[in-house]
Amino acid sequence: MDPEQARKEYLDIFTEVQALAPGDWTKVTPDKPGGVCVRPLGTEGTKVSFDSSRSPLSLEEMDALHDKVKTLFEATGFTVKQESDGGPNFVRHTDVFGPDKFVMGLTTGKYEINLGGNTRCFADPEGKFR
Structure with a gap:
């Protein structure tokens, strides 16, 4: 996959x-x-990070959001891991792992919702995207 893809x-x-x-x-x-x-065989590549946040939703809406994200990614064949801290701030995580070090994480809680992660690690021999 090239950098733009x-x-x-x-x-x-x-x-x-x-x-x-x-x-x-x-x-x-x-x-x-x-x-x-x-990258494979110890070669160096580049990954691009994306992050965003928004105000929280109701507990029920946040739970539904995590379920939708899980369904979305399971359909792609990516690995999905979910956990909840069970504490008073309602913190829940959905982490997604895909090919070539693709990572995306959704964290919800009482105060905020965060979405972030990294693209696939792509070949960038000239360091053009760093």
């Missing part, structure tokens, strides 16, 4: 997850530089 894939999925909880999300900056990651 990796960024587009991630941003499309990121936008789809945000649409499951419409509202006032902070701005995503898809043009910011990426970071170093390790």
Whole structure:
């Protein structure tokens, strides 16, 4: 996957997850530089990070959001891990792991909802995207 494909894939999925909880999300900056990651055979690659947040929803709406995100990613074959701290702030995590070090995490709680992660690690021999 080339850099533009990796960024587009991630941003499309990121936008789809945000649409499951419409509202006032902070701005995503898809043009910011990426970071170093390790590719197969120890070669160096680049990954791009995306982060956004919004105000919380009701506990029931947050639970439904996590269920929708789980369903969305299980259909892609990505690995989904969910956990809840059970405390008074209602913190719950859904973490997604895909090919080439693709990672996306949704965290909800009493005070905020956060969505973030990294694109696939893509070849970037000239360091053009860092």
